Amino acid sequence: MKPLSPSAERICVIAITHFAERGYDASSLNDIAVAAGMRKPSLYAHFASKDALFDAAWSMALASEQIYVESCFSEMADDETAGKRYTQLLCQRYQESPSLRFLLRTAFFPPVELRPIVSVGFEAYLERMSELFSASLVKSYPLLPGTEVAMFKDAYIAVIDSLHVELIYGNPQVFERRLSALWRMLGDSLKLATGEVGHG
Amino acid sequence: MKPLSPSAERICVIAITHFAERGYDASSLNDIAVAAGMRKPSLYAHFASKDALFDAAWSMALASEQIYVESCFSEMADDETAGKRYTQLLCQRYQESPSLRFLLRTAFFPPVELRPIVSVGFEAYLERMSELFSASLVKSYPLLPGTEVAMFKDAYIAVIDSLHVELIYGNPQVFERRLSALWRMLGDSLKLATGEVGHG
Amino acid sequence: MKPLSPSAERICVIAITHFAERGYDASSLNDIAVAAGMRKPSLYAHFASKDALFDAAWSMALASEQIYVESCFSEMADDETAGKRYTQLLCQRYQESPSLRFLLRTAFFPPVELRPIVSVGFEAYLERMSELFSASLVKSYPLLPGTEVAMFKDAYIAVIDSLHVELIYGNPQVFERRLSALWRMLGDSLKLATGEVGHG
Amino acid sequence: MKPLSPSAERICVIAITHFAERGYDASSLNDIAVAAGMRKPSLYAHFASKDALFDAAWSMALASEQIYVESCFSEMADDETAGKRYTQLLCQRYQESPSLRFLLRTAFFPPVELRPIVSVGFEAYLERMSELFSASLVKSYPLLPGTEVAMFKDAYIAVIDSLHVELIYGNPQVFERRLSALWRMLGDSLKLATGEVGHG
DNA sequence: CATGAATGAGACTTCATTCAT
């Protein structure tokens, strides 16, 4: 994982948008090269192969989104519902961040030969998110039993994935309805689970 | 949508598994033809182009899953929680039905030039599912206000999509946990929404 | 080793001349295709890869030369010195037969990945020649001890290889001098070995 | 033929092994550069082109083998059979000297555009060897007629070439048998040619 | 219906070479 040269980084950024929009198979190195202001063979001065470029792009996108997630959760106000901020910003993030679009497309349907690399990275990404959520949850409801926390962790990731899908469908209005429906459910469940126990 | 000849149907079935596993771009007409026991050019006796084959495969898969969904909801017992049966069978269905795998992969990331066809069909598919769910919901809770029904419709599709994603990830154990977490939420929310009003 | 179609045979013949003149690495499928009156991708309707084409060309050239060798030895007159006719025709054969030129070039310096295939075939080719020689030798000198026959077999192949090299150098005049020098040696050695014993 | 810098010499040595093992076409400047501890463009600080590098490698290899041949013949004992020592050491020399392997490969199948350079050098190399042989032969058999000497010169080079081929085939056991068979022939011929005339 | 043969377009990749630094 040595750091990339500036040119290599630029290529990576472009590759990310191509992979995000077209997928791995339908992305052409020629197009990526031209979009990066060079000719096809010049790519090979920076990356040994299409796979290697994909690897680098994957790492970069993953790192970028991981940082974003951290910042999202760390900026949380004390009285905020755990994990809500992230979901509220998600739609905008998706539209603004090719990295996120690339991440989702790739996590869902990775090129077969790169599946291992992809799934390891993405699972860590989701796992970190669920940890941030449950930490925040425990902070708000210290008395919540561990089994309940575990259940809500699963529920939160389920919610995230559901929102991801709606983002992919690409209808922002429906996204907002889904966001609200999911939080209604999650909120109700939390209410019942914590009742007088939690905040009280 | 004229009916397909037996040969054309066989080709479609094979194409569906290829598209499901590899995606449109990475599926080769040659492989499909050989898997169907013929040579590549023979495909053109049945379909005008790769796109046309995709179209037919898409229609067939959609029809197949629509029938399945109908049967799933129609066999529902009276005291069953609305839409639960479908989600419980989903994991097995996914593993057994290339059509469903094809549907999801394609709905999420359709080949650009076929996006319109795909999204129209898939939205109808989801819409029908949500109607079946809400009909069953209204039957169980006749007094539930319309706005609540609408909200639960959104929630149910959100749940389905979330489960879809977990199926794509491919870990059956996690699927079961997610399934239970989502129904816990949905159940809690229903409980609160209906209270004494509903079944009582 | 299924028989080749006429087109495939034509391509093979052309490939043989290309491989003979340029070697495997420097031969381009594009050039071969054009020389065969078609475009590059059309080759792949006949051969799965460059290696496969090479394989076929190798088999064809080997078979061709094996037949030639057989005919050469079978047409031998009774009072002829064993194996002489073949060496006398060799220069002309080399000039006329791309197969032989291909055989030698390839036997001497095969593409690394095809070395096994090549050496097996060529060793059989040489071995057959040495058997034909020794059979003819034994017929002329029935009393020659087995160890001597074995030695002359080695000597004959050594002579053949030496002539091959001179053919590759490409100077017909020098070839004739070498041919005569080698037969002088072989003849002298035979004279001493058989003496009054042989023809008696 | 200005003398090479130390770096250039080092590159040449490496190039010789690459050319010997792979041939001109299949040898990559990149590989050679890396093996020499530098990057491809750095080669151009030492050689103007691949051809120029080949030229230099060729000259170096030729010089190296010429020196070896001289030393081989000059160390000859008085009662030794002319030229025998060289052939006896040949197998070991071939295994130890990339230069010799390069020489043979290149002499047999030079890259087309370099054929003139190659053949001139190699013919001189063989010619020198045959002169050393005939000088030694004349020393042993002063009364041998000139025509006979000329014939034996041709025979000796023929023997050398035959041994070369066996070295290329790469079977040391067969090499020994061939070596002995060839000297049996050469010795018999010499015996008959000199008879009572020579040493006596 | 099926296919053998052909093909234009385009995929990834390697190569020898150049040039500014």
Place this chain on the structure above:
DNA sequence: AATGAATGAAGTCTCATTCAT
């Protein structure tokens, strides 16, 4: 003396498609 970056040419190979048979 060395190299990172770039590139035109060319390499092998795959693909969807067409057409005569």
